[in-house]
Amino acid sequence: MSDKKTRSLQRVVDMAVEAFRSDRLRDMSINVIAKEARCSTATIYEVFGSKWQLYRIAAKASIERGDHPRIEESNQQGSIETLFGFCEARIVHLASHERGRGEHLLNSRADISGGDMRDYVQRQLSYIREAVEGPVRRAIDEGLLLPFDVAAHVHAIISGTGFGPMVTGNYQLDPDCNWQTTLRLTFAPLLTAEGQVALEAFVARRWAEAVDAADEEKARLH
Amino acid sequence: MSDKKTRSLQRVVDMAVEAFRSDRLRDMSINVIAKEARCSTATIYEVFGSKWQLYRIAAKASIERGDHPRIEESNQQGSIETLFGFCEARIVHLASHERGRGEHLLNSRADISGGDMRDYVQRQLSYIREAVEGPVRRAIDEGLLLPFDVAAHVHAIISGTGFGPMVTGNYQLDPDCNWQTTLRLTFAPLLTAEGQVALEAFVARRWAEAVDAADEEKARLH
Structure with missing residues:
Protein backbone atom coordinates (compact mmCIF):
# COMPACT_ATOMS: atom_id res chain seq x y z
CA MET A 1 0.00 0.00 0.00
CA SER A 2 1.31 3.46 -0.90
CA ASP A 3 2.18 5.93 1.83
CA LYS A 4 -0.47 8.25 0.51
CA LYS A 5 -3.16 5.57 0.73
CA THR A 6 -2.02 4.58 4.21
CA ARG A 7 -2.31 8.21 5.34
CA SER A 8 -5.78 8.47 3.79
CA LEU A 9 -6.96 5.37 5.62
CA GLN A 10 -5.45 6.68 8.84
CA ARG A 11 -7.48 9.86 8.33
CA VAL A 12 -10.63 7.76 7.82
CA VAL A 13 -10.05 5.96 11.13
CA ASP A 14 -9.18 9.21 12.96
CA MET A 15 -12.30 10.88 11.62
CA ALA A 16 -14.48 7.90 12.46
CA VAL A 17 -13.13 7.85 16.04
CA GLU A 18 -13.84 11.57 16.50
CA ALA A 19 -17.32 11.14 14.99
CA PHE A 20 -17.93 8.09 17.16
CA ARG A 21 -16.92 9.98 20.31
CA SER A 22 -19.31 12.83 19.58
CA ASP A 23 -22.00 10.34 18.58
CA ARG A 24 -22.23 11.72 15.01
CA LEU A 25 -20.93 8.60 13.27
CA ARG A 26 -24.31 6.87 13.26
CA ASP A 27 -25.79 9.59 11.05
CA MET A 28 -22.77 10.02 8.77
CA SER A 29 -22.59 8.61 5.28
CA ILE A 30 -19.52 6.97 3.78
CA ASN A 31 -19.63 9.80 1.20
CA VAL A 32 -19.15 12.42 3.93
CA ILE A 33 -16.39 10.40 5.57
CA ALA A 34 -14.63 9.92 2.22
CA LYS A 35 -14.87 13.62 1.43
CA GLU A 36 -13.58 14.76 4.80
CA ALA A 37 -10.77 12.19 4.80
CA ARG A 38 -9.88 12.95 1.17
CA CYS A 39 -10.24 9.33 0.15
CA SER A 40 -12.47 7.54 -2.37
CA THR A 41 -15.61 5.74 -1.20
CA ALA A 42 -14.45 2.68 -3.18
CA THR A 43 -11.28 2.51 -1.07
CA ILE A 44 -13.29 2.75 2.15
CA TYR A 45 -15.59 -0.10 1.13
CA GLU A 46 -12.63 -2.14 -0.13
CA VAL A 47 -10.69 -1.78 3.14
CA PHE A 48 -13.43 -1.59 5.77
CA GLY A 49 -16.23 -3.58 4.14
CA SER A 50 -19.18 -1.54 5.36
CA LYS A 51 -20.06 1.49 7.41
CA TRP A 52 -20.90 -0.77 10.38
CA GLN A 53 -17.53 -2.45 10.27
CA LEU A 54 -15.94 0.99 10.29
CA TYR A 55 -18.23 1.84 13.22
CA ARG A 56 -16.94 -1.19 15.09
CA ILE A 57 -13.30 -0.27 14.38
CA ALA A 58 -13.98 3.29 15.55
CA ALA A 59 -15.59 2.04 18.77
CA LYS A 60 -12.61 -0.18 19.54
CA ALA A 61 -10.06 2.51 18.67
CA SER A 62 -11.99 4.98 20.81
CA ILE A 63 -11.60 2.69 23.83
CA GLU A 64 -7.95 2.02 23.06
CA ARG A 65 -7.10 5.69 22.65
CA MET B 1 -56.16 -0.84 37.89
CA SER B 2 -57.55 -4.28 38.77
CA ASP B 3 -55.40 -6.80 40.59
CA LYS B 4 -55.71 -9.12 37.63
CA LYS B 5 -54.45 -6.47 35.21
CA THR B 6 -51.60 -5.54 37.57
CA ARG B 7 -50.55 -9.18 37.70
CA SER B 8 -50.72 -9.42 33.91
CA LEU B 9 -48.50 -6.38 33.50
CA GLN B 10 -46.09 -7.76 36.08
CA ARG B 11 -45.90 -10.95 33.99
CA VAL B 12 -45.17 -8.86 30.89
CA VAL B 13 -42.24 -7.15 32.64
CA ASP B 14 -40.94 -10.43 34.12
CA MET B 15 -41.10 -12.06 30.72
CA ALA B 16 -39.43 -9.12 29.02
CA VAL B 17 -36.60 -9.16 31.58
CA GLU B 18 -36.01 -12.87 31.06
CA ALA B 19 -36.12 -12.42 27.27
CA PHE B 20 -33.78 -9.43 27.54
CA ARG B 21 -31.28 -11.40 29.60
CA SER B 22 -31.13 -14.22 27.11
CA ASP B 23 -31.05 -11.72 24.24
CA ARG B 24 -34.29 -13.01 22.73
CA LEU B 25 -36.34 -9.84 23.31
CA ARG B 26 -35.08 -8.13 20.17
CA ASP B 27 -36.64 -10.80 17.97
CA MET B 28 -39.87 -11.18 19.94
CA SER B 29 -43.16 -9.68 18.83
CA ILE B 30 -45.65 -7.99 21.13
CA ASN B 31 -48.06 -10.76 20.08
CA VAL B 32 -45.79 -13.44 21.49
CA ILE B 33 -45.21 -11.44 24.68
CA ALA B 34 -48.97 -10.88 25.10
CA LYS B 35 -49.71 -14.56 24.56
CA GLU B 36 -47.06 -15.77 27.00
CA ALA B 37 -48.04 -13.20 29.63
CA ARG B 38 -51.77 -13.88 29.12
CA CYS B 39 -52.49 -10.23 28.42
CA SER B 40 -53.99 -8.38 25.43
CA THR B 41 -51.68 -6.63 22.96
CA ALA B 42 -53.87 -3.50 23.35
CA THR B 43 -53.07 -3.37 27.06
CA ILE B 44 -49.35 -3.71 26.38
CA TYR B 45 -49.39 -0.85 23.87
CA GLU B 46 -51.60 1.24 26.19
CA VAL B 47 -49.27 0.80 29.17
CA PHE B 48 -45.82 0.55 27.61
CA GLY B 49 -46.26 2.57 24.43
CA SER B 50 -44.10 0.49 22.12
CA LYS B 51 -41.95 -2.58 22.02
CA TRP B 52 -38.83 -0.43 22.34
CA GLN B 53 -40.10 1.27 25.46
CA LEU B 54 -40.76 -2.16 26.91
CA TYR B 55 -37.22 -3.08 25.85
CA ARG B 56 -35.88 -0.10 27.78
CA ILE B 57 -37.88 -1.00 30.88
CA ALA B 58 -36.64 -4.59 30.65
CA ALA B 59 -33.02 -3.42 30.34
CA LYS B 60 -33.34 -1.22 33.42
CA ALA B 61 -35.14 -3.90 35.44
CA SER B 62 -32.51 -6.42 34.40
CA ILE B 63 -29.79 -4.22 35.90
CA GLU B 64 -31.82 -3.54 39.02
CA ARG B 65 -32.60 -7.19 39.60
Missing part, protein backbone atom coordinates in the same frame (compact mmCIF):
# COMPACT_ATOMS: atom_id res chain seq x y z
CA GLY A 66 -8.69 6.35 26.03
CA ASP A 67 -5.53 8.32 26.90
CA HIS A 68 -5.20 6.62 30.27
CA PRO A 69 -2.56 8.16 32.51
CA ARG A 70 0.95 6.82 32.09
CA ILE A 71 3.48 6.73 34.91
CA GLU A 72 6.38 9.13 34.65
CA GLU A 73 9.46 8.50 36.69
CA SER A 74 11.99 11.25 36.91
CA ASN A 75 15.17 11.75 38.89
CA GLN A 76 13.70 14.86 40.45
CA GLN A 77 11.16 13.09 42.61
CA GLY A 78 11.17 10.04 44.84
CA SER A 79 9.24 6.86 44.10
CA ILE A 80 6.42 7.74 46.48
CA GLU A 81 5.77 11.06 44.69
CA THR A 82 5.75 9.18 41.39
CA LEU A 83 3.15 6.84 42.84
CA PHE A 84 1.01 9.64 44.28
CA GLY A 85 1.18 11.54 40.99
CA PHE A 86 0.11 8.49 39.00
CA CYS A 87 -2.78 7.81 41.39
CA GLU A 88 -3.90 11.45 41.30
CA ALA A 89 -3.95 11.28 37.50
CA ARG A 90 -5.90 8.01 37.56
CA ILE A 91 -8.53 9.30 39.97
CA VAL A 92 -9.04 12.53 38.07
CA HIS A 93 -9.19 10.64 34.78
CA LEU A 94 -11.69 8.06 36.00
CA ALA A 95 -13.86 10.62 37.77
CA SER A 96 -14.16 12.80 34.70
CA HIS A 97 -14.11 10.39 31.81
CA GLU A 98 -14.79 6.80 32.64
CA ARG A 99 -18.47 7.06 33.44
CA GLY A 100 -19.06 9.26 30.44
CA ARG A 101 -17.23 6.84 28.22
CA GLY A 102 -19.12 3.86 29.64
CA GLU A 103 -22.46 5.55 29.10
CA HIS A 104 -21.45 6.63 25.64
CA LEU A 105 -20.59 3.04 24.82
CA LEU A 106 -23.87 1.79 26.30
CA ASN A 107 -25.74 4.24 24.14
CA SER A 108 -23.62 3.84 21.04
CA ARG A 109 -25.25 0.59 19.89
CA ALA A 110 -21.79 -0.58 18.92
CA ASP A 111 -21.28 -4.29 18.87
CA ILE A 112 -18.10 -4.52 20.85
CA SER A 113 -17.31 -8.14 21.20
CA GLY A 114 -16.33 -9.63 24.52
CA GLY A 115 -12.92 -10.60 23.18
CA ASP A 116 -11.96 -7.05 22.24
CA MET A 117 -12.93 -5.68 25.63
CA ARG A 118 -11.19 -8.49 27.50
CA ASP A 119 -7.99 -8.00 25.55
CA TYR A 120 -8.12 -4.25 26.22
CA VAL A 121 -8.72 -4.67 29.96
CA GLN A 122 -5.89 -7.20 30.17
CA ARG A 123 -3.35 -4.98 28.45
CA GLN A 124 -4.38 -1.92 30.42
CA LEU A 125 -4.23 -3.81 33.71
CA SER A 126 -0.81 -5.33 32.95
CA TYR A 127 0.56 -1.87 32.32
CA ILE A 128 -0.91 -0.46 35.54
CA ARG A 129 0.33 -3.38 37.64
CA GLU A 130 3.87 -3.01 36.35
CA ALA A 131 3.77 0.77 36.74
CA VAL A 132 2.70 0.51 40.39
CA GLU A 133 4.85 -2.41 41.48
CA GLY A 134 8.27 -0.76 40.93
CA PRO A 135 7.63 2.38 43.01
CA VAL A 136 5.91 0.26 45.70
CA ARG A 137 9.01 -1.90 46.17
CA ARG A 138 11.26 1.16 46.39
CA ALA A 139 8.92 3.01 48.79
CA ILE A 140 8.91 -0.03 51.08
CA ASP A 141 12.74 -0.02 51.05
CA GLU A 142 12.70 3.70 51.84
CA GLY A 143 10.44 3.11 54.86
CA LEU A 144 7.51 5.07 53.42
CA LEU A 145 5.15 2.13 52.82
CA LEU A 146 4.49 -0.51 55.46
CA PRO A 147 6.56 -3.64 54.87
CA PHE A 148 3.80 -6.14 54.09
CA ASP A 149 3.08 -8.12 50.92
CA VAL A 150 3.89 -6.12 47.74
CA ALA A 151 0.93 -7.75 45.94
CA ALA A 152 -1.45 -6.48 48.65
CA HIS A 153 -0.10 -2.93 48.22
CA VAL A 154 -0.53 -3.15 44.45
CA HIS A 155 -4.07 -4.52 44.84
CA ALA A 156 -5.06 -1.78 47.32
CA ILE A 157 -3.60 1.03 45.18
CA ILE A 158 -5.04 -0.15 41.86
CA SER A 159 -8.49 -0.90 43.18
CA GLY A 160 -8.64 2.08 45.54
CA THR A 161 -7.79 4.61 42.86
CA GLY A 162 -9.30 2.86 39.86
CA PHE A 163 -12.73 1.55 40.71
CA GLY A 164 -14.84 3.69 38.40
CA PRO A 165 -18.22 3.40 40.08
CA MET A 166 -16.53 3.91 43.43
CA VAL A 167 -14.72 7.05 42.33
CA THR A 168 -17.65 8.49 40.41
CA GLY A 169 -20.14 7.09 42.90
CA ASN A 170 -18.32 8.74 45.78
CA TYR A 171 -18.06 11.95 43.83
CA GLN A 172 -21.82 11.91 43.42
CA LEU A 173 -22.78 10.70 46.87
CA ASP A 174 -20.44 13.04 48.68
CA PRO A 175 -19.94 16.50 47.18
CA ASP A 176 -16.86 17.04 49.37
CA CYS A 177 -15.12 14.07 47.79
CA ASN A 178 -12.21 14.89 45.51
CA TRP A 179 -8.92 13.33 44.42
CA GLN A 180 -7.23 14.34 47.66
CA THR A 181 -9.85 12.46 49.73
CA THR A 182 -9.66 9.38 47.53
CA LEU A 183 -5.84 9.41 47.69
CA ARG A 184 -5.88 9.74 51.51
CA LEU A 185 -8.48 6.96 51.91
CA THR A 186 -6.53 4.63 49.63
CA PHE A 187 -3.13 5.19 51.22
CA ALA A 188 -4.23 5.41 54.88
CA PRO A 189 -3.74 1.67 55.52
CA LEU A 190 -0.50 1.48 53.53
CA LEU A 191 1.80 4.29 54.67
CA THR A 192 4.23 4.51 57.56
CA ALA A 193 4.16 7.70 59.67
CA GLU A 194 6.92 9.08 57.43
CA GLY A 195 4.88 8.11 54.37
CA GLN A 196 1.84 10.01 55.72
CA VAL A 197 4.03 13.12 55.98
CA ALA A 198 5.14 12.62 52.37
CA LEU A 199 1.49 12.31 51.26
CA GLU A 200 0.47 15.57 52.95
CA ALA A 201 3.53 17.29 51.45
CA PHE A 202 2.50 16.02 48.01
CA VAL A 203 -1.09 17.26 48.42
CA ALA A 204 0.13 20.66 49.64
CA ARG A 205 2.59 20.99 46.75
CA ARG A 206 -0.08 20.12 44.15
CA TRP A 207 -2.40 22.64 45.83
CA ALA A 208 0.25 25.36 45.60
CA GLU A 209 0.85 24.48 41.94
CA ALA A 210 -2.88 24.77 41.22
CA VAL A 211 -3.01 28.19 42.91
CA ASP A 212 0.04 29.36 40.91
CA ALA A 213 -1.54 28.14 37.67
CA ALA A 214 -4.78 29.97 38.48
CA ASP A 215 -2.83 33.18 39.22
CA GLU A 216 -0.92 32.91 35.95
CA GLU A 217 -4.16 32.35 34.07
CA LYS A 218 -5.68 35.42 35.76
CA ALA A 219 -2.62 37.55 34.93
CA ARG A 220 -2.77 36.35 31.31
CA LEU A 221 -6.41 37.41 30.96
CA HIS A 222 -5.85 40.93 32.38
CA GLY B 66 -28.91 -7.95 39.26
CA ASP B 67 -29.27 -10.03 42.43
CA HIS B 68 -26.23 -8.40 43.99
CA PRO B 69 -25.16 -10.03 47.23
CA ARG B 70 -26.91 -8.75 50.33
CA ILE B 71 -25.27 -8.79 53.74
CA GLU B 72 -26.68 -11.23 56.25
CA GLU B 73 -25.98 -10.70 59.89
CA SER B 74 -26.83 -13.52 62.22
CA ASN B 75 -26.25 -14.17 65.88
CA GLN B 76 -24.31 -17.28 65.01
CA GLN B 77 -21.29 -15.50 63.60
CA GLY B 78 -19.16 -12.52 64.51
CA SER B 79 -19.03 -9.27 62.57
CA ILE B 80 -15.76 -10.16 60.86
CA GLU B 81 -17.22 -13.42 59.49
CA THR B 82 -20.23 -11.44 58.25
CA LEU B 83 -17.84 -9.10 56.47
CA PHE B 84 -15.73 -11.91 54.98
CA GLY B 85 -18.88 -13.71 53.81
CA PHE B 86 -20.24 -10.59 52.15
CA CYS B 87 -16.91 -9.92 50.42
CA GLU B 88 -16.62 -13.53 49.26
CA ALA B 89 -20.11 -13.27 47.74
CA ARG B 90 -19.23 -9.95 46.07
CA ILE B 91 -16.01 -11.26 44.53
CA VAL B 92 -17.63 -14.44 43.23
CA HIS B 93 -20.58 -12.45 41.90
CA LEU B 94 -18.46 -9.85 40.12
CA ALA B 95 -16.04 -12.42 38.73
CA SER B 96 -18.79 -14.52 37.24
CA HIS B 97 -21.48 -12.04 36.31
CA GLU B 98 -20.42 -8.43 36.06
CA ARG B 99 -18.34 -8.70 32.93
CA GLY B 100 -20.94 -10.87 31.30
CA ARG B 101 -23.65 -8.41 32.22
CA GLY B 102 -21.57 -5.48 30.99
CA GLU B 103 -20.94 -7.16 27.65
CA HIS B 104 -24.55 -8.15 27.37
CA LEU B 105 -25.54 -4.53 27.91
CA LEU B 106 -22.95 -3.33 25.42
CA ASN B 107 -24.31 -5.72 22.86
CA SER B 108 -27.97 -5.26 23.74
CA ARG B 109 -28.35 -1.99 21.84
CA ALA B 110 -30.52 -0.80 24.70
CA ASP B 111 -30.68 2.92 25.20
CA ILE B 112 -29.99 3.10 28.87
CA SER B 113 -29.87 6.73 29.75
CA GLY B 114 -27.11 8.14 31.92
CA GLY B 115 -29.59 9.12 34.62
CA ASP B 116 -30.90 5.61 35.10
CA MET B 117 -27.41 4.18 35.43
CA ARG B 118 -26.26 6.90 37.79
CA ASP B 119 -29.28 6.41 40.01
CA TYR B 120 -28.71 2.67 40.05
CA VAL B 121 -25.01 2.99 40.91
CA GLN B 122 -25.84 5.46 43.68
CA ARG B 123 -28.42 3.27 45.33
CA GLN B 124 -26.28 0.17 45.03
CA LEU B 125 -23.26 1.95 46.47
CA SER B 126 -25.22 3.42 49.38
CA TYR B 127 -26.41 -0.05 50.31
CA ILE B 128 -22.89 -1.52 50.13
CA ARG B 129 -21.37 1.31 52.18
CA GLU B 130 -23.93 0.92 54.94
CA ALA B 131 -23.61 -2.87 54.87
CA VAL B 132 -19.82 -2.71 55.30
CA GLU B 133 -19.59 0.15 57.80
CA GLY B 134 -21.45 -1.55 60.69
CA PRO B 135 -19.36 -4.74 60.81
CA VAL B 136 -16.16 -2.67 60.31
CA ARG B 137 -16.89 -0.59 63.43
CA ARG B 138 -17.62 -3.69 65.49
CA ALA B 139 -14.54 -5.56 64.20
CA ILE B 140 -12.35 -2.58 65.18
CA ASP B 141 -13.86 -2.67 68.69
CA GLU B 142 -13.19 -6.41 68.84
CA GLY B 143 -9.52 -5.85 67.95
CA LEU B 144 -9.75 -7.72 64.63
CA LEU B 145 -9.33 -4.73 62.31
CA LEU B 146 -6.57 -2.15 62.80
CA PRO B 147 -7.87 0.96 64.58
CA PHE B 148 -7.49 3.54 61.80
CA ASP B 149 -10.09 5.61 59.95
CA VAL B 150 -13.36 3.70 59.41
CA ALA B 151 -13.85 5.42 56.04
CA ALA B 152 -10.45 4.13 54.86
CA HIS B 153 -11.45 0.57 55.83
CA VAL B 154 -14.75 0.91 53.98
CA HIS B 155 -12.99 2.34 50.91
CA ALA B 156 -10.38 -0.46 50.88
CA ILE B 157 -12.97 -3.22 51.32
CA ILE B 158 -15.46 -1.93 48.75
CA SER B 159 -12.90 -1.15 46.08
CA GLY B 160 -10.70 -4.19 46.79
CA THR B 161 -13.57 -6.67 46.46
CA GLY B 162 -15.70 -4.83 43.96
CA PHE B 163 -13.59 -3.47 41.15
CA GLY B 164 -14.96 -5.53 38.28
CA PRO B 165 -12.11 -5.20 35.80
CA MET B 166 -9.67 -5.81 38.62
CA VAL B 167 -11.42 -8.95 39.79
CA THR B 168 -12.08 -10.29 36.33
CA GLY B 169 -8.80 -8.95 35.00
CA ASN B 170 -6.86 -10.67 37.74
CA TYR B 171 -8.80 -13.84 37.18
CA GLN B 172 -7.73 -13.77 33.56
CA LEU B 173 -4.17 -12.60 34.03
CA ASP B 174 -3.43 -15.01 36.82
CA PRO B 175 -5.02 -18.44 36.61
CA ASP B 176 -4.22 -19.08 40.28
CA CYS B 177 -6.32 -16.11 41.34
CA ASN B 178 -9.57 -16.91 43.11
CA TRP B 179 -11.82 -15.39 45.77
CA GLN B 180 -9.51 -16.53 48.55
CA THR B 181 -6.56 -14.68 46.99
CA THR B 182 -8.60 -11.53 46.40
CA LEU B 183 -9.93 -11.63 49.98
CA ARG B 184 -6.40 -12.08 51.42
CA LEU B 185 -4.98 -9.25 49.25
CA THR B 186 -7.79 -6.89 50.23
CA PHE B 187 -7.66 -7.56 53.96
CA ALA B 188 -3.85 -7.88 54.37
CA PRO B 189 -3.39 -4.14 55.18
CA LEU B 190 -6.47 -3.97 57.40
CA LEU B 191 -6.36 -6.85 59.86
CA THR B 192 -4.64 -7.21 63.22
CA ALA B 193 -2.72 -10.45 63.88
CA GLU B 194 -5.88 -11.82 65.50
CA GLY B 195 -7.91 -10.73 62.48
CA GLN B 196 -5.52 -12.61 60.15
CA VAL B 197 -6.16 -15.78 62.17
CA ALA B 198 -9.92 -15.19 61.79
CA LEU B 199 -9.52 -14.78 58.02
CA GLU B 200 -7.62 -18.05 57.66
CA ALA B 201 -10.22 -19.80 59.85
CA PHE B 202 -12.98 -18.41 57.58
CA VAL B 203 -11.22 -19.59 54.40
CA ALA B 204 -10.61 -23.04 55.91
CA ARG B 205 -14.25 -23.33 57.04
CA ARG B 206 -15.58 -22.37 53.59
CA TRP B 207 -13.19 -24.84 52.02
CA ALA B 208 -14.44 -27.64 54.30
CA GLU B 209 -18.04 -26.69 53.45
CA ALA B 210 -17.24 -26.86 49.73
CA VAL B 211 -15.67 -30.33 50.16
CA ASP B 212 -18.72 -31.52 52.14
CA ALA B 213 -21.07 -30.19 49.47
CA ALA B 214 -19.06 -31.96 46.76
CA ASP B 215 -19.17 -35.24 48.75
CA GLU B 216 -22.93 -34.95 49.21
CA GLU B 217 -23.37 -34.28 45.52
CA LYS B 218 -21.27 -37.32 44.69
CA ALA B 219 -23.26 -39.51 47.12
CA ARG B 220 -26.50 -38.21 45.58
CA LEU B 221 -25.39 -39.21 42.10
CA HIS B 222 -24.38 -42.77 43.08
